[in-house]
Each structure stands twice: as C-alpha cells, then as structure tokens.
Amino acid sequence: MMGNVFVLDHPLIQHKLTYVRKTETGTKEFRELVDEIAGLMAYEITRDLPVEEVTIETPVTTTKSYVLTGKKIGIVPILRAGLGMVEGVLRHIPTAKVGHVGLYRDPDTLMPHEYYFKMPNDIEERDLIVVDPMLATGGSASDAIQSLKNRGAKSIKLMCLIAAPEGVEAIREAHPEVDIYLAAMDEKLNDHGYIVPGLGDAGDRLYGTK
Numbered sequence: 001m002m003g004n005v006f007v008l009d010h011p012l013i014q015h016k017l018t019y020v021r022k023t024e025t026g027t028k029e030f031r032e033l034v035d036e037i038a039g040l041m042a043y044e045i046t047r048d049l050p051v052e053e054v055t056i057e058t059p060v061t062t063t064k065s066y067v068l069t070g071k072k073i074g075i076v077p078i079l080r081a082g083l084g085m086v087e088g089v090l091r092h093i094p095t096a097k098v099g100h101v102g103l104y105r106d107p108d109t110l111m112p113h114e115y116y117f118k119m120p121n122d123i124e125e126r127d128l129i130v131v132d133p134m135l136a137t138g139g140s141a142s143d144a145i146q147s148l149k150n151r152g153a154k155s156i157k158l159m160c161l162i163a164a165p166e167g168v169e170a171i172r173e174a175h176p177e178v179d180i181y182l183a184a185m186d187e188k189l190n191d192h193g194y195i196v197p198g199l200g201d202a203g204d205r206l207y208g209t210k
C-alpha cells in the first residue's frame with residue numbers, strides 16, 4: 001500500500017510556521033513555536049485513533065460515550081532537532097513511550113550517520129511516529145525508519161515541519177507504506193542540502209549552537 005503525504009496547513013500551524021522561518025526569531029521563541037506546532041500536528045495525526053463505547057453516569061443521566069482503546073504509541077525523535085517536537089506530541093498523548101535515534105548528517109557528503117538508538121522493548125506492537133523538523137534529502141529519516149524496521153517496527157508514520165520534494169520522494173521510494181505529515185512542502189534543496197526557503201539549521205536554531 002502506498003503511503004500518503006498530508007500537508008497540515010491549518011491556519012494556526014501556518015501562522016506559527018511563519019515565525020519559525022523568520023531569521024530574527026530567537027532560540028527561546030523558536031523552541032516554543034516548534035513545540036506548539038508539533039502539538040497541533042499531533043492533534044491532526046491522531047484523528048484515526050480507535051475509540052470504544054463506554055457507559056457512564058453524568059450528574060443528570062446514564063449515557064454512552066467514548067474512550068481511547070489504549071492503542072500503544074511510540075514517539076521517535078531523530079536527534080537532535082527532533083527532540084524539539086517531543087513534548088508537544090506528549091502533551092496530547094501523555095502515555096506514549098519515547099525512543100531516540102541519534103543521527104547527524106555529514107555536511108560534505110550529506111550522508112546520515114547513526115550514533116544512538118534506544119527504543120521501548122515492544123516497538124513491534126506500537127504505532128510509531130518519527131519526528132524531525134526537517135526532511136531535506138530524506139537520508140536521515142529514511143535511515144531512521146530502516147533502523148526501526150530492522151528491529152521489528154510494523155507501523156510507522158513520519159511527521160516533519162518542513163520538507164523538500166526530494167525528501168518526500170526519497171521516503172516514498174524507500175518506505176512506500178509510510179504516511180508523511182508535514183506543516184509545509186517547500187520548493188527545493190540548495191547546493192548545501194538546505195531546504196529553500198526553509199528555516200535554516202533546525203538543530204542550531206533550537207539549541208543556539210551557531
């Protein structure tokens with residue numbers, strides 16, 4: 001089955017993304033905005049979570065209502081920049097477990113290198129949401145998803161703030177069953193593998209390392 005690409009262009013997300021992109025937005029505000037956008041996106045991507053009917057008492061009467069079935073969820077940030085999206089998602093899915101994949105992209109070759117991998121021990125039973133603000137060449141997300149599959153993951157979604165068409169294509173090629181959720185689809189990559197117009201280096205802007 002071919003995964004879908006969803007651009008979650010809700011007005012609140014579009015508005016916040018404008019400030020995330022702006023050069024003059026400082027580290028503190030950048031971090032807050034990434035967190036808020038991740039929360040709004042989590043709200044959208046959990047739309048199909050299963051619920052079950054329960055019978056409850058209100059102060060007025062007995063009625064039927066709905067609760068989540070308790071489907072197991074895992075949030076998988078790609079370090080470092082993906083960390084900026086974790087709390088926003090956890091705010092809406094507080095029982096989710098969090099697994100970390102450490103990857104950095106070599107600035108010259110643009111190839112990803114894995115330096116850390118730690119998951120909950122039942123990832124094969126969980127619906128995993130891989131989070132990373134940037135999907136550029138797609139190399140990092142593609143490798144992270146492959147690492148998860150190699151360890152038994154069966155259900156994986158990818159959630160990014162901004163993607164280049166090249167990155168989306170790379171994921172669709174390597175992992176055709178993975179649904180991709182974006183806040184924006186940008187124009188292209190530049191010669192250094194940065195997304196245009198993009199927001200610059202997400203990790204550096206989140207953590208003030210440049």
Ligand SMILES: O=P(O)(O)OC[C@H]1O[C@H](OP(=O)(O)OP(=O)(O)O)[C@H](O)[C@@H]1O
Binds near residue numbers: 078
């Ligand atoms: O799609 P790609 O071409 O692989 O590029 C995207 C990756 O690059 C950035 O991470 P970076 O390597 O800068 O690491 P960092 O998060 O530690 O800054 C970003 O957060 C993605 O993980």
Ligand SMILES: O=c1cc[nH]c(=O)[nH]1
Binds near residue numbers: 134193196
């Ligand atoms: O534009 C880009 C591309 C890769 N990584 C980033 O942080 N930004």
Ligand SMILES: [Mg+2]
Binds near residue numbers: 081201202204
């Ligand atoms: Mg970086």
